[in-house]
Amino acid sequence: MADPSSYRPKPGQIPDSPGVYKFRDEHRRVIYVGKAKNLRQRLANYFQDLAGLHPRTRTMVTTAASVEWTVVSTEVEALQLEYSWIKEFDPRFNVKYRDDKSYPYLAVTLNEEFPRVQVMRGAKKKGVRYFGPYGHAWAIRETVDLMLRVFPVRTCSAGVFKNAERTGRPCLLGYIGKCSAPCVGRVTPEEHRDLAGDFCDFMAGRTGTYIRRLEKDMTQAAEDMEYERAARLRDDAEALRRAMEKSAVVLADATDADLIAVAEDELEAAVQIFHVRGGRVRGQRGWVTDKVEAVDTAGLVEHALQQLYGEESGDSVPKEVLVPALPEDPEAVSQWLADRRGSQVSLRIPQRGDKKDLMVTVQRNAQQALGLHKTKRASDLTTRSRALEEIAEALGLGSAPLRVECFDISHLQGDDVVASMVVFEDGLARKSEYRRFQIKGFEGQDDVRSMHEVIGRRFRRYLQEKQRTGEWEDSPAPTGPVPASAPSVPGTAEPGSAREEPRDEPREDDGRPKRFAYPPQLVVVDGGQPQVAAAKRALDELGIDDIAVCGLAKRLEEVWLPDDDDPVVLPRSSEGLYLLQRIRDEAHRFAITYQRAKRAKRIRSSPLDDVPGLGDTRKQALIKHFGSVKKLRQATIDEICEVPGIGRRTAESVAVAFAAAAPAAPAVNTATGEIIEEDDGGSRT
Secondary structure (H helix, E strand, O other), X not given: OOOHHHOOOOOOOOOOOOEEEEEEEOOOOEEEEEEEOOHXXXXXXXXXXXXXXXXHHHHHHHHEEEEEEEEOOOHHHHHHHHHHHHHHXXXXXXXXXXXXXXXXXXXXXXXXXXXXXXXXXXXXXXXXXXXXOOXXXXXXXXXXXXXXXXXOOEOOOHHHHHHHHHHOOOOHHHHOOOOOOHHHOOOOHHHHHHHHHHHHHHHOOOOHHHHHHHHHHHHHHHHOOOHHHHHHHHHHHHHHHHHHHOOOEOOOOXXXXXXXXXXXXXXXXXXXXXXXXXXXXXXXXXXXXXXXXXXXXXXXXXXXXXXXXXXXXXXXXXXXXXXXXXXXXXXHHHHHHHHXXXXXXXXXOOOXXXXXXXXXXXXXXXXXXXXXXXXXXXXXXXXXXXXXXXXXXXHOOOOOOOEEEEEEEEEEOOEEEEEEEEEEEOOEEOHHHOEEEEOOOOOOOOHHHHHHHHXXXXXXXXXXXXXXXXXXXXXOOOOOOOOOOOOOOOOOOOOOOOOOOOOOOOOOOOOOOOOOOOOOOXXXXXXXXXXXXXXXXXXXXXXXXXXXXXXXXXXXXXXXXXXXXXXXXXXXXXXXXXXXXXXXXXXXXXXXXXXXXXXXXXXXXXXXXXXXXXXXXXXXXXXXXXXXXXXXXXXXXXXXXXXXXXXXXXXXXXXXXXXXXXXXXXXXXXXXXXXXXEOOOOOEO
């Protein structure tokens, strides 16, 4: 625990202008980011008597080891820089809202030649128009199904679209009138884009224009005695009305606003947002967060605004934002929102009328969300705490292992040997910390040797981080040499995970969370005595003696400790055993997923993969030019040079690669005796 007076800036050293400040810990990691109109006044608040500070602020300043700041010219710039740094450094003491689920959006891909209407989740993409979020994907599909009568926009995937282009036949929606079938040229790209624009206008709230136009056309068709057309227009107008009825009118027509409500207690806060477009509730979302910093309702609102609109622009930022409390500097926040929208944005507290009544509804939703979250978490937190305490007691640890890392080896009969590292913090999976390894130190199947290599590589990186940050001098010297780690081989990362980082030169410290920088309190290996002994030997060779090691054997689910001849047997009903099993199973899942991906990639390999400098684009160009791998194999160097983008040297490398590859034995049809030749796709038929 640091004494704040040890790093307090000298009097007069801090400027009295607007700016953003960062607190760093002893490892130079950024732990808190804040902004201020007057840096001198704000930072002075952190260096008063510790007894007068809020408990969370006191924890932060005693964890920190230094403070630094950046001066900006305006409060708006300070707000922008604070948001950027929070996103970049992920400080542990800043409030960060996270969605409790991935909300579906109705998306229109205006960045494509033929825009497509579809359901999308996750990060927003450039050039795509989004509406929502919605509570359920089925609600989007019901709305779209009604609207396709009037706006027959493409909804099919790229594969279905290309197949229809190739065959000249549209899909079922094209036949029943719910798609304008641009795939077969029934409408031009410009006409289809106009349809997509009308669809977006209707979803954005400009509904009256289209319904009045349909009613006018219906009346005219009836007067012209085109009764079938009039009936169809009547049904179209009714479909649009039903689509509108799915979202209730809550505010005056044409009102675009977001309403934000906050429910909080001493430890946690819940935020609920209602998105109102065209006077109707078009979407709803919510977050729950721990209050890891001393923050009031106004501060929570400001953080929510940053989270909501930090990556948005244009119409995604509404004309009006209604909040329960104004941020500390409402003018600066309003200007920041206006800059993102491109026009004026009103940020205010509703005082009366329909908007205040709707805010009460949003507030009630926030209260219910917080209550539900606390009910779930109370049970989960109690169970996790009991599990960690049972593990600590069974293994003889001084305290509960708040960070646990588990390692597993996976292979298929000695081929494609890989390893996984999964991380659980406070009993919960931390997928952003997962790592994967390829075993490169030797060939063949040897789980014990593989475990020794992986543990050594992981903790060498940890020691390298300690050396780089200057902690090594204060740490006990290793009892043996610290050999250079085997270079890792990048693989395809699973979503929400990362692979082992390739070795590189030490980088300048920038405060970002580093891979391998945090040591666990407990290392779990999948296996029995041999694997545990290998892991302990790897740690001993590196001079690391403050990390506990255990193994969980699958056969009887017993826990093995280093140098113990008998295992520790936890009761079958033990929460600690259940948590260890979950961690072990997650490591196994992560390892086998990687191993299968590597095996599939190896099976799909071809001689072209061994040609240096030949990427996927030029591989596809070669196959497309010759029509099949067989014809490419038979081509001469001069013929290969005729392919655009293929030079003489590359053509020679392709020819050499095919010559070096052993030709496969011809397949024979045992019934007829005929040889099965390769078809144009490179397969046998």
